[in-house]
Amino acid sequence: MGHSQPSSEISVPIINLSGIQDLKTSKSSSALVQKLIKNIGNACIQWGFFYVTEHGIDPKLINDVLKVSNEFFKQPKIYKKTVQRQPNNYRGYTDSELTKQKVDWKEAYDFGAEYPAEVNTLENGIDLDAGTNQWPSDIPHFKETLLQYFSEMHSLSSVLMDLIFMSLNVDPRTMKHHFNEATDTSFCRLNYYPVCADANRNLGVGPHADAGVLTVLLQDNNVTSLQVQKDGNFHDVPPIPGTFVINIGDMMQVWSNGIFQAPVHRVLANSESERLSVPFFFNPSYETNVEPLNQSVSNEHPRRYRSINWGIFRRGRILGDYADHGEEIQIYQFEIRNDNDTEMTPNVDQN
Template sequence: MGSNETFTENEEAPTYAPWIPVPNVQELVREDPLQVPQRYVREPENRPEVTDMSHLSSLVPVIDLSLLLLGNKEELNKLDLACQDWGFFQVVNHGVAKELLQKMKDAAAEFFELPLEEKNKYAMPSDDIQGYGHAYVVSEEQMLDWSDALILVVHPSHYRKLKFWPNSPTGLQEIIEEYSNAIRKVATELFQSLSLIMGMDKEALLGLHKQLVQGYRVNYYPPCSKPDQVLGISPHSDSSTITILMQDNDVCGLQLKHNNEWVPVNPIPDALVVNVGDIIEMWSNGKYKSIEHRAVANDNKARVSYATFLYPHEEAEIEPLNHMIDPKTKQQIYKTVKYGDYLRNSMKRKLEGKAHTEMAKVETLA
């Protein structure tokens, strides 16, 4: 990423957080499609609501990246409002070839169809979250999510732990590489526009990262015989700068919290879903919102989602930008934190809304 890559390739690939091994959900369903073990059954108040909020899905902002790249004022204004009001938007005309999106989906689907012993060759070690398994499992009593995942750090390349990159199906590694490069290009273009709406020159945001780091998580949500009692992923906000998600075109599952309602983000074919992460919220001193979101299961179809997390180098100091603090009140919501400390703190806890952001808040406001 040019001049902001100030760290050397001698750096060791970081480890992030320990976790406790738990059963493979896909295998549970294979063995008995009707079985839903008690550890997955949510308390009634935490279950997906029966009320259908899908009529609100069409209100989730849609941003045209090709217009942003032209500096279109109207589209920049839409981006500004999307980050303030929703913390989420869908991106169209993003330049990633439809064929590449499909290739990624096909290869990942093939990986998850492999026998468990084959996938377990890439199992997460107990002291880190790269590999195949489950992250954010920190206690034996914890309620579990109805999903399995493959998690990799893809950029910079010396952070990769290639023993966790599946070489089956053939070509999957190359497809992940090609897809990740294309998504990183979209991210850097979005950073330029986000820099502008945050009152900076367009390369500023990328520079604040010290070095752009990119993680990739493919989530597999098997069908569930009692989808109204489980969650695919617990409510949380992302500890990234931004997250870029590719959804299946025909299976809904992602929901975001808006005005205390859970709004489904229905897929737009070939669009990418982008959400503001905690780091943009911190840099903007709370102007732009890192919103809670979750995934729900359904009873007849598996769903796969493909999340790319863009975040700063772990030595980067994160704090509200001076010009984003209201000059009248001078009230600073967030204090200065080292990104690596913030990330590890969030990964050592279960997913629980925005509870993990408290460590970065100024005490008087916590």
């Protein structure tokens, strides 16, 4: 394995979610829920990364997702390219995704909710995520397994987001309208990292922060390749059976006014073992304008960001990921640099 740095003993927190049943039954004042809110808030402040256990997702479904993912990636390239991404549809298969203008050592397959037809075109002309799922033929239970998993991940993400907002003293009900399984821009990805003979010169995925709100990651149980940056060093995030790895993204950093930092993370290439992972990216609707929430702004923490339209931001990031269009859009480009710098337009090229 290349790129390794000595990983210190500190490790990403593990949070038991067994208290979410109280949250779902409106007992949000219970001691269990209050402890959960505090633990998740602290994890978001200190790491932006945490594991969850006792999350309630059926282990059989998790195994089935890894099984159909493995079956897909084991097919010949000519088969996988029958569901290749197209310029007008970013769902499907790719083996040429970029991170910061460098090709990742991986293959991927993206899918999302099955949109009703009328959602496919949005008023502002941005329809990057509202593409059509391209389902490969001849892999039993592929489509139904992945759509069930998508729905379960959307529900789990909603609960995690509620807890994160509650840790900021924000009523999560005021944020729900940005997230709807039929119309938001959440999507799921199957990642396959082949064995890499020259692991020192390649990365599975280069260092980056996720663009959206939060990511729920399923890792297979064989290989430690994921690393998160903290205090200038990269730390291993090894797979722990029965857990998901959660990380917050850029939009949650902006909503929190920088109280939470979207963590930089990367995936090492491996010279001995292949690896599967399944990230679910929880993202709002295109119309959502993300700006620091009032509860996160104070005299001690003045407003750090201008309003960011998620549709425009998503478009800028996706163009950098799928083709080399120069520097990817980043939230630092929306930072307020002085008291007069509060206009609502980003200082970035949106073309």
